[in-house]
Amino acid sequence: MSPDLWSFSLGTYARPGVEAACLQLQSTGVNVCLLLCGLWLGQRGVACNEQRLQLLRNVAEPWETDVVQPLRALRTQWKSAAAEDSELNGLREQVKALELKAERHLLLRLERSAHSWPQCEATDLAAWLEGVTAGAVHLHRDALHQLRVAATGA
Template identity: 75%
Template sequence: MSSDLWSFSLTTYARPGVEQACLQLQATGVNVCLLLCAAWLGERGIACNEQRLQQLRNVARTWDADVVRPLRALRMQWKDAAAKDAGLRSLREQVKTLELEAERHLLQQLERSAQNWPQEETTDLSAWLEGVAADAADLDRNALHQLRVAVTGT
């Protein structure tokens, strides 16, 4: 398992089914960076509780709202037009790079926030995933299960 959250996120996101599950969950309002952080914490054996969940939500809230989502919205807004315009396609790719860098920054903030939490003996993955997804408008439980299976292999 990767020791840092960014490496874990890249490795996990590349696993079969994870990207699709994350995008489905994102469509219901779940923050993918929080999901990946939850998976990382669960796999590391960090106990999940409401105080820790709230701390992570607080870390993510402003950066996601002010930086990540506006970049994503701009990238998505340009999707159709970029298919017909090479210049716009290039700009869209630059925005995509900025969006990924913004997500990397958020993951680093989340990791720093959780760095002193003690590791336990047991894995608490389901509690973490359910906890960060709890506020989703119409949670896709199948996608959440698919993500858990992809992370654990079981």
């Protein structure tokens, strides 16, 4: 079990199929940092409830909207032109690194928000997945199954 959310996220994201599942979910509006946090909390046995979900959403949503999404939009906007312009490609890579750093800061903020929550209270990831995907679990069954398997190592 990863002691911190960043290490858990890196390890989970590196597993087969997880990157594709995360990108699929992200393209439909799911906050992947919040999703990874939910998986991490579920793996640690932290019980999911509406108050905890709301606290995490309150931490994640402004940072995602004001910091991560603008960086991602700029990186995406430059993709085609950067393929033919090495100087622009260098700048795009810097934006990509900054986007990753912003996501790491978000994960740290989420971890700090949940640091005092008791562990080993629950074993079901379903409540976290339902909560962090805003009830859209049924729309993303395959991607979420892939993430559940990766998080539990099953």
